[in-house]
Amino acid sequence: MRRLSRTPVLAAVAMLGTSALTVSLLAAPAEAGPRKTRVSASLSATATNPGEVVTLSGWVKDKGKQKRKVVLEQKIASGWRTIGKTRSAKDGGYGFTVPTTWFYSTKLRARVKPTRKHRGKVSRAHKLSVVPAYTPLGSPDSWETLGESRDRWNPCRTLTYGINTSRATPDAGTVSTGIHNTIALVSQATGVRFKFAGETSSNPLDRKWKRKDPDIIFGWTTDAETKLDLGPTTAARGGYDRTRRARDARGKLIWEAMDGGVIYDLTDTATMNATEFQQLTLHEMGHVMGLGHVSVADQYMTPGVELYSLPLVYQAGDLNGFSKVGLQAGCTKVVRFHRKTSLERVAPVATTLD
Missing domain, CATH: 3.40.390.10 (Collagenase (Catalytic Domain))
Structure with a gap:
């Protein structure tokens, strides 16, 4: 009695399995990436005196009502530094009280940190000037450095x-x-x-x-x-x-x-x-x-x-x-x-x- 070969059958089964897998992969929906986030910000004042209350507030908009981590950032010569942290409300609203303890003229912005489901986002920057409540004497040009190489302390440490x-x-x-x-x-x-x-x-x-x-x-x-x-x-x-x-x-x-x-x-x-x-x-x-x-x-x-x-x-x-x-x-x-x-x-x- 002649022995029958099973090779064609096995090959057919293997081909059928590969085809089914291909169809399955094509039919599977692509995994969605993080959803977009939008953030707005506005200052309550653009110039103030030391100690006066100034706020930066706005809204975080994304698909989903969750409290997002928001940080307040200030621009100095070495980059953006965090000066405040909060979480947005479920409706997306947030607010910061801006530090006004020292004299400066610089930009401020809000940054929303990313999550697994939502992207991070940075608001438009706004300029704030904190100026003396008195009128300083003389010219702003009347100053000199102590050393030729502008020796100084690291102002970012206490x-x-x-x-x-x-x-x-x-x-x-x-x-x-x-x-x-x-x-x-x-x-x-x-x-x-x-x-x-x-x-x-x-x-x-x-x-x-x-x-x-x-x-x-x-x-x-x-x-x-x-x-x-x-x-x-x-x-x-x-x-x-x-x-x-x-x-x-x-x-x-x-x-x-x-x-x-x-x-x-x-x-x-x-x-x-x-x-x-x-x-x-x-x-x-x-x-x-x-x-x-x-x-x-x-x-x-x-x-x-x-x-x-x-x-x-x-x-x-x-x-x-x-x-x-x-x-x-x-x-x-x-x-x-x-x-x-x-x-x-x-x-x-x-x-x-x-």
């Missing part, structure tokens, strides 16, 4: 400061109040955040920096006890001691400050009242943040006694200079060479006549 009141004159209460008030005005002008680290036993600008020390230190000494010139015409010196190589928001090499402060001549400050002491500190903190002397008498960065006749607020050139070394200038990034940071010591070159 700077700590401490006060050594062990030899403070005229008294600890007066100097502490003046320093705290000045720090608040510097933060308002630069957008840099400061944190008070409390009383310290360390001294500023003595090149004996310890890891536990605050970034910025205020202290007192006499001309005879320091190598810094605190002669008969110099009431204080301010600036930074150590810097490290870094790049700014545009990739340009700069020196980033690591520690600094203000050293006062306790003989000179002993005869000052509270207003005069704060005026002196306003000047020296300009140096600490990277500003140099100017030749005009209507700015706090004047090197002469004219600063003691200015109101206790920074003026037009001072504020413009602070914007160039503050948060609007963008974050800095440290440059590392073979896992070590290139360091430079900088002598405080600032002087103030009393």
Whole structure:
């Protein structure tokens, strides 16, 4: 009896299976991608004074009623930074209170984060200007940098400061109040955040920096006890001691400050009242943040006694200079060479006549 071959049958079955699979794949609907999202945004004001309430609000529109993650972003030189977070309501509405604690003129926008089912989206950017409630004196062009390479701190990190009141004159209460008030005005002008680290036993600008020390230190000494010139015409010196190589928001090499402060001549400050002491500190903190002397008498960065006749607020050139070394200038990034940071010591070159 002749044996029958099953090969044609098996081949037919195999072909039928492949055909069915092909038909099945063709018939299957393509998997849908994330759905589109739209987001709108509007500002309640385009110009305001510090502390005033400004809101950015709008709607998130997509297919589906779910609460979406929305972030408020602000433009600085190094890019967009998140300054607020919220969730939209089920109807898509959302709202932010915009921070107005510092002087700036920049753009704001809302960003909706993507989900598995919905795409992310960015709103149109809107410009907001936070300006002083007073009229600053002088010209915005009246400012200078302390160093040729525009040395400055990284404005995107919180700077700590401490006060050594062990030899403070005229008294600890007066100097502490003046320093705290000045720090608040510097933060308002630069957008840099400061944190008070409390009383310290360390001294500023003595090149004996310890890891536990605050970034910025205020202290007192006499001309005879320091190598810094605190002669008969110099009431204080301010600036930074150590810097490290870094790049700014545009990739340009700069020196980033690591520690600094203000050293006062306790003989000179002993005869000052509270207003005069704060005026002196306003000047020296300009140096600490990277500003140099100017030749005009209507700015706090004047090197002469004219600063003691200015109101206790920074003026037009001072504020413009602070914007160039503050948060609007963008974050800095440290440059590392073979896992070590290139360091430079900088002598405080600032002087103030009393």
